[in-house]
Amino acid sequence: MPAWARNGTRxxxxxxxxLGGAAAxxxxxxxxxxxxxxxxxxxxxxxxxxxxxxYENKIAELLAAELGRPVEYTWYPMSTGFIxxxxxxxxxxxxIGYAQGDELVLNTNxxxxxxxxxxxxxxxxxxxxxxxSDPKLREARLGIVAGSPPVTHLARLGLLTRxxxxxxxxxxxxxxxxxxMIADLEAGEIDAAIMWGPIAGPMVKDAHPxxxxxxxxxxxxxxxxxxxxxxxxxxxxxxxxxxLNSLIRRNQDRIDAILREAGVPLLNDMGTELKPEG
Numbered sequence: 001m002p003a004w005a006r007n008g009t010r011x012x013x014x015x016x017x018x019l020g021g022a023a024a025x026x027x028x029x030x031x032x033x034x035x036x037x038x039x040x041x042x043x044x045x046x047x048x049x050x051x052x053x054x055y056e057n058k059i060a061e062l063l064a065a066e067l068g069r070p071v072e073y074t075w076y077p078m079s080t081g082f083i084x085x086x087x088x089x090x091x092x093x094x095x096i097g098y099a100q101g102d103e104l105v106l107n108t109n110x111x112x113x114x115x116x117x118x119x120x121x122x123x124x125x126x127x128x129x130x131x132x133s134d135p136k137l138r139e140a141r142l143g144i145v146a147g148s149p150p151v152t153h154l155a156r157l158g159l160l161t162r163x164x165x166x167x168x169x170x171x172x173x174x175x176x177x178x179x180x181m182i183a184d185l186e187a188g189e190i191d192a193a194i195m196w197g198p199i200a201g202p203m204v205k206d207a208h209p210x211x212x213x214x215x216x217x218x219x220x221x222x223x224x225x226x227x228x229x230x231x232x233x234x235x236x237x238x239x240x241x242x243x244l245n246s247l248i249r250r251n252q253d254r255i256d257a258i259l260r261e262a263g264v265p266l267l268n269d270m271g272t273e274l275k276p277e278g
Contacts, residue, residue: 036064039086098232105232205263226271
């Protein structure tokens with residue numbers, strides 16, 4: 001390569017390095033150093049609540065205390081536009097619960113693995129059902145969130161003719177599909193509900209002792225019904241991500257304790273069985 005070309009390449013690389021460093025510094029400057037700024041839904045019981053009673057609120061308080069900062073919230077319903085109007089707008093710096101692999105955010109390491117569950121009356125004929133292929137479900141009226149992963153399994157099993165669908169996205173201050181599903185189950189409008197475990201488990205533990213929650217751990221094929229939950233930060237904020245990863249690693253047992261106390265079904269990383277305590 002001619003000397004002028006080599007020099008030009010070095011200059012271009014230097015310029016890119018400087019610009020990249022400036023961009024990284026600018027991105028880092030978006031993260032508050034005086035508060036733990038959380039993007040959260042104000043009415044996503046039992047996950048997050050504006051009164052601070054959700055288990056994600058308690059995780060936020062734990063991590064904020066470790067950082068020596070107060071928690072500050074930006075409230076927005078977990079529906080279309082949530083990331084755009086909170087994290088991406090630099091109104092806040094972290095989403096406490098976000099599914100691993102979503103491209104809208106940069107994911108931390110996961111701190112929770114859980115699964116979809118079957119919720120049925122504890123003393124009913126479906127109480128021992130642990131798989132969607134169980135013949136007892138063929139005549140059952142099933143509640144399911146439209147567009148959620150279990151729908152694919154129900155379609156494969158020919159169980160879509162008796163389902164009752166509930167909204168996937170909703171502003172739960174005005175329309176709460178999980179609450180309506182549980183109410184319909186207790187009223188006998190449906191015979192079983194297929195729900196996301198970190199929502200169903202705490203709801204049942206908190207106020208519905210007549211119901212039973214069974215994690216769906218044996219469903220073959222895709223999509224799988226267990227998911228790893230991370231914290232979400234803005235793309236490019238690798239330093240902030242590493243800081244949160246360190247916090248998660250050092251406080252995993254305390255995070256697990258918060259989740260268990262709430263009633264969240266915790267699984268091992270592969271989603272094959274319940275996570276042992278301790």
